[in-house]
Amino acid sequence: MTLLTVQHLFIKDSWTNQPIVNDVNFTVDKGEVLGIIGESGSGKSVTCKALVGLNPKRLSVEGKVTFNNVQMLTLSEMQLRKHRGKDIAMIMQQGSRAFDPSFTVGKQLIEAMKVHTQLSIQEIEVTLTEFMDYMGLNKPKQILKSYPYMLSGGMLQRMMIALALALKPKLIIADEPTTTLDTITQYDVLQAFKDIKLNFDCAMIFISHDLTVINHIADRVVVMRKGQLIEEGTKEAVLYQPQQEYTQYLLSTRKKVNDYFKSVLRGESNA
Ligand SMILES: Nc1ncnc2c1ncn2[C@@H]1O[C@H](COP(=O)(O)OP(=O)(O)OP(=O)(O)O)[C@@H](O)[C@H]1O
Ligand SMILES: [Mg+2]
DSSP states (O other): OEEEEEEEEEEEETTTTEEEEEEEEEEEETTOEEEEEEOTTSSHHHHHHHHTTOSOTTEEEEEEEEETTEEGGGOOHHHHHHHBTTTEEEEOSOGGGGSOTTSOHHHHHHHHHHHHOOOOHHHHHHHHHHHHHHTTOSOHHHHHTSOGGGSOHHHHHHHHHHHHHHTOOSEEEEESTTTTSOHHHHHHHHHHHHHHHHHSOOEEEEEOSOHHHHHHHOSEEEEEETTEEEEEEEHHHHHHSOOSHHHHHHHHHHHHHHHHHHHHHTTOTTO
């Protein structure tokens, strides 16, 4: 069953008239993980932000976005806010940026849950604690009392995911959620996403430069280049038998970069 349909999505910079995204079309099925790959500046983030109205006003959006039978591009800011977080959760590159430094993490998460649920504060705390536990965050009570600067980037990212799960969204959009984390934390966070895929009835759009990450998590993959979607297929088809020359190039350069870093990490002097 289709959960999200994006049809003829066009995004342009209304100040310069510069086109950014050109006629992008894709779908996401219920429970499916769609991976988006493509070079920097190809339009991956603006495309995903357009789905929930998170781009700056400067960027004009046209097309049709149907999420769970709702026409997203016709909604007002007030109506969009009801969907953000509750039905569609966004998890961005730097979880830490989502937090206000002047309030405790707990206060911010409780506020976010109050907006979207009818639960009492006690019930919210129980739910949050349960999902923090699930995300491997020990001593949840102590964490909730902490200010963001007291927690690591990986912990804050896991808090964001715990909040997302507690709200039981139908779709999680994860935009490079592991990029700023160190390797071990990246691995943990990726495992958490894999776990979510197995245990929650929740679809995902997963943007990553890291093809190993995409290989681990995606069911289907789309490739973006210069604002267009140039290849689409199952993960196996796109990553192992790409049809487009550009995808082949992207995969080979990524492989070279990965091999290079691996050899540097092994301490090979001729790397
Ligand atoms: N606020 C903005 N105003 C004007 N142009 C913008 C704005 N945000 C993004 N763009 C333009 O849109 C294009 C696509 O940006 P986007 O952030 O979607 O790229 P991306 O594929 O996510 O890249 P990366 O992999 O580096 O995150 C870029 O060329 C950028 O210049
Ligand atoms: Mg981006």
